[in-house]
Amino acid sequence: MDETTTVIIVGAGPAGLATSACLNMFSIPNIVLEREDCCASLWRKRAYDRLKLHLAKRFCELPHIGFPPNSPKFVPRNDFIEYLDSYVSKFEINPRYMRQVEEAIHDGERWRVRVKDLGRDEYEEVYCGKYLVVATGENSEAIIPKSPGLEGFKGEVMHSNQYHNGERFEGKDVLVVGCGNSGMEIAYDLSNWGAKTSIVVRSPVHILSKGIVYKAMRLLPYLPVNVVDRLIVGMAKLKFGDLSKFGIEQPKLGPFTLKSKTGRTPTIDTGTVGRIKAGEIKVVPAITGITGDHDVKFADGKTEHFDAIIFATGYRSTVRRWLKDGDKLFNEDGMPARRFPKHWKGKNGVYCVGFGQKGLAGISMDAIQVAGDIRTLILHELLH
Numbered sequence: 001m002d003e004t005t006t007v008i009i010v011g012a013g014p015a016g017l018a019t020s021a022c023l024n025m026f027s028i029p030n031i032v033l034e035r036e037d038c039c040a041s042l043w044r045k046r047a048y049d050r051l052k053l054h055l056a057k058r059f060c061e062l063p064h065i066g067f068p069p070n071s072p073k074f075v076p077r078n079d080f081i082e083y084l085d086s087y088v089s090k091f092e093i094n095p096r097y098m099r100q101v102e103e104a105i106h107d108g109e110r111w112r113v114r115v116k117d118l119g120r121d122e123y124e125e126v127y128c129g130k131y132l133v134v135a136t137g138e139n140s141e142a143i144i145p146k147s148p149g150l151e152g153f154k155g156e157v158m159h160s161n162q163y164h165n166g167e168r169f170e171g172k173d174v175l176v177v178g179c180g181n182s183g184m185e186i187a188y189d190l191s192n193w194g195a196k197t198s199i200v201v202r203s204p205v206h207i208l209s210k211g212i213v214y215k216a217m218r219l220l221p222y223l224p225v226n227v228v229d230r231l232i233v234g235m236a237k238l239k240f241g242d243l244s245k246f247g248i249e250q251p252k253l254g255p256f257t258l259k260s261k262t263g264r265t266p267t268i269d270t271g272t273v274g275r276i277k278a279g280e281i282k283v284v285p286a287i288t289g290i291t292g293d294h295d296v297k298f299a300d301g302k303t304e305h306f307d308a309i310i311f312a313t314g315y316r317s318t319v320r321r322w323l324k325d326g327d328k329l330f331n332e333d334g335m336p337a338r339r340f341p342k343h344w345k346g347k348n349g350v351y352c353v354g355f356g357q358k359g360l361a362g363i364s365m366d367a368i369q370v371a372g373d374i375r376t377l378i379l380h381e382l383l384h
């Protein structure tokens, strides 16, 4: 079966939905293809229970519709899912679910997108469109780093995207690897559930609070980023004190400079720092290997017993596996070849939304810009 439309959007996360909504506002026909059986699958299936948006709701709204006025400033995961569900129905977006994009090729005139229909026993479909929007996200696939001896570990091993809550870890020795936003909050959750928790912090990290980041986000439009960085590093020092004595060093570059140079997001403390100071969560250095059934060896030479290891070691983009990308919109890692704000448009009508390393706020900006660009090109073609 071949189906033709104007715009093919791959991915029904916030980025794909926002793009479809913006195109629908211009009455530009579009089809959203999604490999899962629902939209916003990351939020529904691959996020822990206690997750709330770290940024205040004004920085997390998708284009054209805000959060309900009575929703909390920091929206909980379930409310965010409800918001996305109502977004989908208000804009009459009908993603084609269970459609895994296997290949997208430009044939000189239009994009031919080959799709596996996961619901119909490997049945293949082809969708054709003049424009292609990649909205498969920066978090498409979990990364579990190679650790010598991991295959012999007899305890439980999981990635942070499989963690829901710490109920079954009560009384267990659990190691969380990684101190990004997922790792730090999962460590806190485990400790709440009575797990004896350790967290690997192998490199310097900025720890901030929601309040500090909120102030920074308000100031950034008015002040240079290095000034904002200096202010908030000072605030963090006042709030948390010197964390180096607990094994947490600060990067040399400021939090928002680092974010814009490397994409690395500062870690927001949701209670973990208090637990570390109280000795209830232990900070450990890099893993050097896993020995025996349950032992993990660390860079300081110590070995400890664990019942479970949770890898909160981040994600990778998977776009390079299916996009035959003649003009190199994406680099080898599946991230844009050009940095924000030049990241979103390639040749032959291919775009990306949600790859600017700027969270939901970046997604909204991208979606508005991409839909506007497609509209201009369509008008141009009609008038000439």
Ligand SMILES: Cc1cc2nc3c(=O)[nH]c(=O)nc-3n(C[C@H](O)[C@H](O)[C@H](O)COP(=O)(O)OP(=O)(O)OC[C@H]3O[C@@H](n4cnc5c(N)ncnc54)[C@H](O)[C@@H]3O)c2cc1C
Residues within 6 Å of the ligand: 010, 011, 012, 013, 014, 015, 016, 033, 034, 035, 036, 039, 040, 041, 042, 043, 046, 047, 048, 051, 052, 053, 054, 055, 059, 060, 099, 100, 101, 102, 135, 136, 137, 138, 139, 140, 182, 318, 322, 353, 354, 355, 358, 359, 360, 361, 363
């Ligand atoms: C745990 C977590 C919490 C976050 N919290 C915040 C926050 O509070 N604030 C903020 O601004 N940002 C946050 N982010 C960052 C970012 O905003 C979210 O990851 C957001 O969901 C990204 O939206 P997206 O649509 O780009 O990608 P995703 O939500 O990952 O959606 C991409 C979709 O594409 C689908 N897909 C992938 N490959 C294919 C394929 N080949 N064929 C068909 N479909 C495919 C996937 O199944 C998925 O549904 C968070 C990220 C994570 C991991």
Ligand SMILES: NC(=O)C1=CN([C@@H]2O[C@H](COP(=O)(O)OP(=O)(O)OC[C@H]3O[C@@H](n4cnc5c(N)ncnc54)[C@H](OP(=O)(O)O)[C@@H]3O)[C@@H](O)[C@H]2O)C=CC1
Residues within 6 Å of the ligand: 051, 052, 053, 054, 055, 139, 145, 160, 177, 178, 179, 180, 181, 182, 183, 200, 202, 203, 265, 286, 287, 312, 313, 314, 315
């Ligand atoms: N409520 C919210 O807003 C939340 C937002 N998020 C967002 O989701 C995205 C993904 O976050 P997250 O899942 O935390 O992933 P990140 O990529 O942000 O963090 C991964 C962490 O794992 C560490 N790491 C990687 N490999 C190893 C290794 N081999 N040994 C030890 N440590 C390792 C990294 O440290 P190193 O620097 O040393 O490589 C880093 O601390 C981010 O954008 C984040 O902001 C996530 C959770 C909640």
Ligand SMILES: O=C(O)C(=O)Cc1c[nH]c2ccccc12
Residues within 6 Å of the ligand: 054, 055, 181, 213, 265, 266, 267, 268, 357, 358, 359, 360
């Ligand atoms: O998840 C991201 O990468 C984001 O850009 C959103 C975000 C979550 N927590 C933050 C802390 C500081 C700046 C942005 C974020």
